[in-house]
Amino acid sequence: MATEYQNQRPETDITLSWDILIFASLAVFLMGTVMGAVEVLWLDKRFKNKSFWKKILYKMGFYLLFILIINLVTFPLAASIELGTSFLNTEVWQKFSKYVASITFLSTFTSLSFSIFLSLLYSDINEYLGHTFMINLITGKYHTPKEESRIFMFLDMKSSTSFAEQLGHELYFKFLRDYYDQLSNAIIEHTGEVYQYIGDEIVITWELQKGIENQNCLLCFYAMRKSLQQKSIYFEETYGVVPSFRAGLHMGKVTTGEIGALKKEIFYTGDVLNVTARIQKLCKPMEQEIIVSEKLVSLWKFSDIEFVPLGNMELEGRQEPMELYTPKNKV
Incomplete structure (x- = not known):
């Protein structure tokens, strides 16, 4: 022109x-x-x-x-x-x-x-x-497996079994799609990456520094919760139920690399994933919405975040107990 x-x-x-x-x-x-x-x-x-x-x-x-x-x-x-x-x-x-x-x-x-x-x-x-997969694939970041420190959040929907029974599988699928859509903006805004959707559970991960910076991994939890609360009338009118969730947070070393012959995926292996899943499962019996490991809490020891100790808890499949905390809900 x-x-x-x-x-x-x-x-x-x-x-x-x-x-x-x-x-x-x-x-x-x-x-x-x-x-x-x-x-x-x-x-x-x-x-x-x-x-x-x-x-x-x-x-x-x-x-x-x-x-x-x-x-x-x-x-x-x-x-x-x-x-x-x-x-x-x-x-x-x-x-x-x-x-x-x-x-x-x-x-x-x-x-x-x-x-x-x-x-x-x-x-x-x-x-x-996924919004980081293409970049990692093109740059070949994980073509050769590498060790890195990562934060993981396991997020599990409350009462999902009863919801599925109440709604039926077709409506429940639409319900899950709306549920996950409502969480996506909060995950992106707080630099999270969706690792897996497992039924009604979602696994979110951060590179350690990105997750710690600006309290991203914690604020992501509260932003997702707020997003669902703002949409509660829609869920109630459309499905007759309003979703909510519990979460476990932990950090540790993983080996990250590309895996798969027919379909490439970025894959994480390490004890941190099993431990995070176990922490999340304790939320229900301990009546907590979010539980954070002591290892992750120690990275915020000089910040203004306040954590309530929940005690030295035994985790399924692990010999040594772990100190667990829940953040004071000021958000």
């Missing part, structure tokens, strides 16, 4: 100047803001239940139409700035008509179509596999 220095096609292209550059920057910023808001608030939800390729094609059609309209509106404005004349001047519209019929317009629209397709393809694959 705009060419730098000497304009080779002045009859169809806009010559770049500081005025044009400022106008184009503002137009791109506003368009990006509007498109982002539409994606988050409406478009993603609108095509959420469509198949993978239908979702991409429908979104692509919407974005191309949107960009086409923006392009057809902004070009006459840019042309009027370039020519130093009114938006309604015949020179502006003569240039506009030549632009629409030119190779410039065709090439611009073709390149935009390709870029949008690749962006949507990457975005949707990333959504299916």
Whole structure:
């Protein structure tokens, strides 16, 4: 649309100047803001239940139409700035008509179509596999297994068995999908990664520093709980039940690497996963919503977080007992 220095096609292209550059920057910023808001608030939800390729094609059609309209509106404005004349001047519209019929317009629209397709393809694959999986796969971060320190949270829904019996398997599936969808924003906002969905249980993990930083792994728990509470009326009206959960948190060394011949996965092995699962199972008999291991609590000993000791508890399958805590609920 705009060419730098000497304009080779002045009859169809806009010559770049500081005025044009400022106008184009503002137009791109506003368009990006509007498109982002539409994606988050409406478009993603609108095509959420469509198949993978239908979702991409429908979104692509919407974005191309949107960009086409923006392009057809902004070009006459840019042309009027370039020519130093009114938006309604015949020179502006003569240039506009030549632009629409030119190779410039065709090439611009073709390149935009390709870029949008690749962006949507990457975005949707990333959504299916997890928001960090694609990056790790492309960079080969775990192609060779490596040892690292990680925090794990095992999150288990309360009364899930009775919910499943009450709702039936088809409605229960929709219920689970809504439940997990409601947790996703809180996980992303607090830098968590979903490791596994296991029925009504979800396993979330953090690299140690990311989980400790800004109290992410703890605040994620409270953010997820708040998100479900805000949606309680919807769950009550739609399913007749409102979900809630209990969680166990622990940290330790794991070996992380790619595994699988037919389907690649990032896989974690280490005692920390078994221990976290055991800690989570103690929530119900100890009547706690969240239990944190002493090992993880020790990393916050100089922070303003307050923890209530629950005692030195024996964990199933382990010989040595472990000191457990629950955070004071100030969030």
